[in-house]
Amino acid sequence: MAPPAGKRVKGVQVFRPFVYGTTARPFDEKTNPKPPGAPDDHTHSWTVFVKGIDDVDITYWLRRVQFKLHESIPNHVRMMEGEKGKPFSINETGWGEFEITIKLYYAAESGEKPQTLYHHLRLHPYGRTEEEKETMRLNGGEVISWTYEEQIFNEPYEAFYDILVSGAPLTPAAQAAANKSGGKGGKGGSKGKEKEQTGGRSEGGVLERSAMIPMVNRPGQPFSRETEQLEAQKLREARAKVDEMAAKVREEMEKKQQRLAELKSENSNTT
Numbered sequence: 001m002a003p004p005a006g007k008r009v010k011g012v013q014v015f016r017p018f019v020y021g022t023t024a025r026p027f028d029e030k031t032n033p034k035p036p037g038a039p040d041d042h043t044h045s046w047t048v049f050v051k052g053i054d055d056v057d058i059t060y061w062l063r064r065v066q067f068k069l070h071e072s073i074p075n076h077v078r079m080m081e082g083e084k085g086k087p088f089s090i091n092e093t094g095w096g097e098f099e100i101t102i103k104l105y106y107a108a109e110s111g112e113k114p115q116t117l118y119h120h121l122r123l124h125p126y127g128r129t130e131e132e133k134e135t136m137r138l139n140g141g142e143v144i145s146w147t148y149e150e151q152i153f154n155e156p157y158e159a160f161y162d163i164l165v166s167g168a169p170l171t172p173a174a175q176a177a178a179n180k181s182g183g184k185g186g187k188g189g190s191k192g193k194e195k196e197q198t199g200g201r202s203e204g205g206v207l208e209r210s211a212m213i214p215m216v217n218r219p220g221q222p223f224s225r226e227t228e229q230l231e232a233q234k235l236r237e238a239r240a241k242v243d244e245m246a247a248k249v250r251e252e253m254e255k256k257q258q259r260l261a262e263l264k265s266e267n268s269n270t271t
């Protein structure tokens with residue numbers, strides 16, 4: 001593919017948060033009945049997805065996603081075209097866990113080559129401790145394996161840069177100027193074309209086409225500043241603990257060195 005015409009925006013990096021992963025549930029007559037036609041040996045329903053944070057649209061930078069599933073699954077390579085505001089996702093049923101290959105195809109304007117992610121489909125409760133596993137079991141057996149990720153666009157082409165940042169709200173002066181010129185065009189790229197100005201917000205307050213994440217968690221939306229702060233707090237506590245342990249080891253070492261010096265001097269006194 002020929003690179004897009006135009007210059008790159010030098011010294012600029014734009015990043016966009018997104019989430020990918022799987023959600024699985026065991027079949028249960030009442031809460032999650034097995035769909036008709038699903039093979040006898042299938043035990044779970046599951047979904048694999050790529051989506052924006054707080055379900056905000058990402059199709060302006062991510063055009064399509066190819067999911068490569070296990071070869072035992074009919075039609076195991078699936079290409080999903082982006083639909084504005086909707087996650088890229090696949091629903092399936094099965095019995096086993098495996099590695100899913102997720103290939104991201106970017107907007108043509110970006111000039112970016114496709115990029116591959118790998119995700120392990122989890123059907124069974126997992127965790128570092130029994131407690132963590134138990135928490136998953138209690139939640140109706142729903143097994144969530146989601147990853148927060150940031151897509152970085154390094155020195156994007158001007159036209160693509162315009163697309164990336166066109167969700168930012170206009171300042172009153174810029175709004176007035178845009179109205180005056182009939183809302184046509186922007187600098188660079190979108191010559192004569194109506195510039196798409198979104199500027200909407202998600203329920204969690206995330207501005208369209210921005211790098212924002214919500215301030216607080218909501219059900220199904222665990223990636224927020226709140227989570228980030230809790231994680232930072234955990235890191236600070238762990239750091240304090242490590243410092244404390246290191247101080248203790250140093251103290252013991254000093255005592256031993258002192259004892260060694262004493263023994264040495266005793267030894268030299270007796271010989």
Ligand code: SLL
Pocket residue numbers: 039070072073074093094095096097098
């Ligand atoms: C395992 N290595 O042994 C893995 C393989 C394959 C899972 C898991 C669906 C098959 C179908 C399915 O669950 N495949 O659609 O019939 O655990």
